[in-house]
Structures are given as C-alpha cells and as structure tokens.
Amino acid sequence: MAAAIADEQRVVYNFIGKSGLRVSNICLGTLTFGSEGTTSRPGQNTEEYAHKVLNRFVEWGGNFIDTANVYATGKSEEIVGSWLQAKNERDRYVVATKVRFNMDPSNANQIGLGRRHITQAIEDSLRRLHTDYVDIYQMHCWDHGVPVEETLRTMHDLIRCGKVRYTGSSNVTGWQMQKLVAVADKLDIPPVATLQQQYNLLCRDGEMEAFQVCKIEGIGVLPWSPLKGGLLTGKFTRDATPTDGRIGWVAQNESRGSHSHPAWSKVKEDEKVWNVIDTCKRIGDAHGKSVAQVALRWLLQRDVVPSVIIGARTLEQLDQNMGAANGWAMTAQEMTELDEVSAPTLTHPHDLINKVNVARYNPWMPEYRVGNK
Ligand SMILES: NC(=O)c1ccc[n+]([C@@H]2O[C@H](COP(=O)([O-])OP(=O)(O)OC[C@H]3O[C@@H](n4cnc5c(N)ncnc54)[C@H](OP(=O)(O)O)[C@@H]3O)[C@@H](O)[C@H]2O)c1
Known part of the structure; x- marks a missing residue:
C-alpha cells in the first residue's frame, strides 16, 4: 500500500505559457512505456505496471501526460490510450503527443512535418490514444525538408477541426524558434504554446537563445531528461562504471553514447558533472531531499518552466520525483549556487554580448535572460 500524500505535497497547476491551459507542474513522461521499437531501453514498463505508474501520478494530482507516436513504435500511446479508456474521465487530463520521426521506414511519407504525414499521424495517434482530441500536438524536431508555412x-487546420487544442514545438534552435513565431504571426494563427527541449543542470544550451524567445513570447518551456537520464540522482560515482539502469546500459557500451546520454568515458572525466551532483547533495541534505529532488526543483523554480517532464521507471522513482513538486523550495542563494556550478560556457558572440550589456539593463525593456522565479 503506497503512502498517503498530504495536500501540501500535491502538485500545483500552472498556466502553460500564454495559453489558457493549466497543467500540473510535473508532467509524466512515457518514454519508458512499452518495449517495442528503437526508442526502448532495458527495464521498459509493461502495460500493467505503466497503468500503476499513471494511477499513482494521478494520486499526486498530476493531470499532464507526455507521449509520442514514435515511443516504442506506438506502444506508449496505446498504453496511455488503454488507461484513458479504462479511467473514462478524459476531460481531467492534458494529453500531449508528437509527430515527426519515422514510423515506417518502408513508406517514404511516414516521416516529417509535411501535410500528408501530419494529417495521417494525428489519426493514428488518436486511434491509439482512444480519444478524439490531443491537448498539445508537438512537432518532435525541426524538419529541414518542409516549409514552416506548410507545417504550421x-x-x-487540426485545431480548426477539433482534433488538437494547442500546438507545441520540440528540439529547435534559437532562429528556428523565432521563425515559428514569425511565420505564425504572418499567417495570423496562434503561436505554439510550448517548447519541449532537453533542459537540466548539465544541459542549459536552450537558455542561450530558444528559451529567450519563449520568455518574450509567452511560450512555456517543458524540460525533457530533467535528470540527464538518471545521472542527476546521486546513484553513480565517478570511480565505478555503472552497470544498472539506463546510464548503466550506455556505460557498458561506448557506442550508445549520445547528446543526451554521453559515453561514460566522457562523464567520469567531466569535473562539472561531479561538482553539480555534490552541490545538489549538499543542498538536498539541508532540506531532507534527494539529489533528484533538488535537480527537479531547480527546473521548477526557473521562470520559463510551467511543468517538468519526468521519467520514472518504477513507482519508487515516481514518488521520489513527485516529492519535488510542492511543500518546499530552495532559497535564492541556493538557486544561485546551482546556477553558478552548472553555468554553461558562453560561446561567441554570447560572451561578448553578455559582457558589454552588463550596464545596459533598462527596466522598460523586456527581460530576455532566463532566470529564477
Ligand atoms: N522531445 C524529446 O525529444 C524528448 C526526448 C527525451 C525524453 N522526452 C520526454 O521526457 C520524458 C523524461 O525524459 P527522461 O526519461 O530522459 O527523464 P530523466 O528524468 O532524465 O531520466 C529518467 C530515468 O532516470 C532514472 N530515474 C528517474 N528518477 C529516478 C530516481 N528518483 N532515482 C533514481 N533513478 C531515477 C530512471 O532510469 P533507470 O532506472 O533506468 O536508471 C528513469 O527512467 C520522457 O518520458 C519523454 O516523455 C522527450
């Protein structure tokens, strides 16, 4: 029997950017649901276990669920869909899914952000999700092959015919984010409501450009991999090569390293990784919280973030991660300490622009920089 959850620990609900939609400040990511296809890693959840995770998430007050057509090649959406069907209270949940990546390599038009693929992909997602609308339909990654006008x-059109409520973007650079805003304006249609991007104490690249567009335009940033795939949990040390879980799976085979899960040979030599983890541990100890809870809380206290997309492979991980949502906060000084230890190296011309603008703060001008709430 899982522990009861006190009211003051339950999630809070935030508006998602300038949209009228309110979501729990923790969103449940479903990348670990289902073991089919290429997005799957060891320890993926069965349907039965995934439903337990979803039920427990709801006990914490969670109303926001993120999936994608490509997760476990449709199985993740199916698992969310069978849960929605059994729950029979669709209107209580905000369901986000995505389109862009390849669902059938043998079909030249089962990929991308063109009209043909999007129009078919939404029908497939709605069928798998057992619903007749998606709350946030996200473009999973920029597509160089299609004009933005066609995509937007x-x-x-999907909003106009009631199949989608809001649109979202994911995995874009700064100029691409600005382009999405400018083209929506030119077409006189609403801008995307969200940007889903990797964001954690070890990856703050989005702050340099894309998140600044979001801040000015009122677009909510939804961080993915908030724990850097499990690295920011305190369960690893630099002296022992991990063998368990997702990080262990990558550590055991250098070729599995990627932008989101770097090879262990790089991680263990990276002083910043261990300094960030040590700082999270020290701050967490002062609050009786774990490294993971501090890493999530840092994101929850960033001004551009309405909700953090967590990954939880087990019910224990879920409970721990939900414990970041409410009932405590880090001080301004602790946030500054984390900002400093995780500070990204500024590339040119960011270094120059930041330096020469220190004395140019104008309270009448919009504040572009991403900061703390
Ligand atoms: N838009 C995109 O391109 C994109 C990309 C990636 C993810 N996403 C979304 O973001 C969600 C979250 O991403 P993510 O799964 O990479 O998040 P993450 O929080 O960085 O990593 C989750 C993994 O960390 C480990 N973990 C989580 N909580 C833990 C805890 N309290 N203690 C110890 N270990 C813990 C688990 O792996 P082990 O138990 O195996 O160690 C878990 O599967 C996904 O489900 C998906 O919805 C989107």
Whole structure:
C-alpha cells in the first residue's frame, strides 16, 4: 500500500505559457512505456505496471501526460490510450503527443512535418490514444525538408477541426524558434504554446537563445531528461562504471553514447558533472531531499518552466520525483549556487554580448535572460 500524500505535497497547476491551459507542474513522461521499437531501453514498463505508474501520478494530482507516436513504435500511446479508456474521465487530463520521426521506414511519407504525414499521424495517434482530441500536438524536431508555412497551416487546420487544442514545438534552435513565431504571426494563427527541449543542470544550451524567445513570447518551456537520464540522482560515482539502469546500459557500451546520454568515458572525466551532483547533495541534505529532488526543483523554480517532464521507471522513482513538486523550495542563494556550478560556457558572440550589456539593463525593456522565479 503506497503512502498517503498530504495536500501540501500535491502538485500545483500552472498556466502553460500564454495559453489558457493549466497543467500540473510535473508532467509524466512515457518514454519508458512499452518495449517495442528503437526508442526502448532495458527495464521498459509493461502495460500493467505503466497503468500503476499513471494511477499513482494521478494520486499526486498530476493531470499532464507526455507521449509520442514514435515511443516504442506506438506502444506508449496505446498504453496511455488503454488507461484513458479504462479511467473514462478524459476531460481531467492534458494529453500531449508528437509527430515527426519515422514510423515506417518502408513508406517514404511516414516521416516529417509535411501535410500528408501530419494529417495521417494525428489519426493514428488518436486511434491509439482512444480519444478524439490531443491537448498539445508537438512537432518532435525541426524538419529541414518542409516549409514552416506548410507545417504550421496543417497544425492549425487540426485545431480548426477539433482534433488538437494547442500546438507545441520540440528540439529547435534559437532562429528556428523565432521563425515559428514569425511565420505564425504572418499567417495570423496562434503561436505554439510550448517548447519541449532537453533542459537540466548539465544541459542549459536552450537558455542561450530558444528559451529567450519563449520568455518574450509567452511560450512555456517543458524540460525533457530533467535528470540527464538518471545521472542527476546521486546513484553513480565517478570511480565505478555503472552497470544498472539506463546510464548503466550506455556505460557498458561506448557506442550508445549520445547528446543526451554521453559515453561514460566522457562523464567520469567531466569535473562539472561531479561538482553539480555534490552541490545538489549538499543542498538536498539541508532540506531532507534527494539529489533528484533538488535537480527537479531547480527546473521548477526557473521562470520559463510551467511543468517538468519526468521519467520514472518504477513507482519508487515516481514518488521520489513527485516529492519535488510542492511543500518546499530552495532559497535564492541556493538557486544561485546551482546556477553558478552548472553555468554553461558562453560561446561567441554570447560572451561578448553578455559582457558589454552588463550596464545596459533598462527596466522598460523586456527581460530576455532566463532566470529564477
Ligand atoms: N522531445 C524529446 O525529444 C524528448 C526526448 C527525451 C525524453 N522526452 C520526454 O521526457 C520524458 C523524461 O525524459 P527522461 O526519461 O530522459 O527523464 P530523466 O528524468 O532524465 O531520466 C529518467 C530515468 O532516470 C532514472 N530515474 C528517474 N528518477 C529516478 C530516481 N528518483 N532515482 C533514481 N533513478 C531515477 C530512471 O532510469 P533507470 O532506472 O533506468 O536508471 C528513469 O527512467 C520522457 O518520458 C519523454 O516523455 C522527450
């Protein structure tokens, strides 16, 4: 029997950017649901276990669920769909899914952000999710092969015919984010409501440009991999090569290293990784919280973030991660300490622009820089 959850620990609900949609400040990511296809890693959840995770998330007050057509090649959406069907209270939940990546390599049009693929992909997602609308339909990654006008018009058509409530973006650079805003403006359609991007204490690249666009335009940033795939949990040390879980799976085979899960040979030599973890541990000890809870809380206290997308492979991980949501906060000084130990190296011309603008703060001008709430 899982422990009862006190009211003051339950999630809070935030508006998602300038949209009228309110979501729990923790969103449940479903990348670990289902073991089919290429997005799967060891320890993926069965349908039965995933439903337990979803039920427990709801006990914490969670109303926001993120999936994608490509997760476990449709199985993740199916698992969320069978849960929604059994729950029979669709209107209580905010369901986000995605389109862009390849669902069938043998079909030249089962990929990308063109009209043909999006129009078919939404039907497939709705069928798997057992619903007749998606709350946030996200473009999973920039597509160099299609004009933005075609993509945005198609996405807006889905809003007009009631299959989608809001649109979202994911994995874009700064100029691409600005382009999405400018083209929506030119077409006189609403801008995307969200940007889903990797964001954690070891990856703050989005702050340099894309998140600044979001801040100015009122677009909510939804961090993915908030624990850097499990690295920011305190369960690893630099002296022992991990063998368990997702990080262990990567550590046991250098070729599995990627932008989101770097090879262990790089991680263990990276002083910043261990300094960040040590700082999270020290701050967590002062609050009776874990490294993971501090890493999540840092994101929850960033001004551009309405909700953090967590990954939880087990019910214990879920409970721990939900414990970041409410009932405590880090002080301004602790936030500054984390900002400093995780500070990204500024590339040119960011270094120059930041330096020469220190004395140019104008309270009448919009504040671009991402900061703390
Ligand atoms: N838009 C995109 O391109 C994109 C990309 C990636 C993810 N996402 C979304 O973001 C969600 C979260 O991403 P993520 O799964 O990479 O998040 P994450 O929080 O960085 O990593 C989750 C993994 O960390 C470990 N973990 C989590 N909580 C833990 C705890 N309290 N203690 C110890 N270990 C813990 C678990 O792996 P082990 O138990 O195996 O160690 C878990 O599967 C996904 O489900 C998906 O919805 C989106």
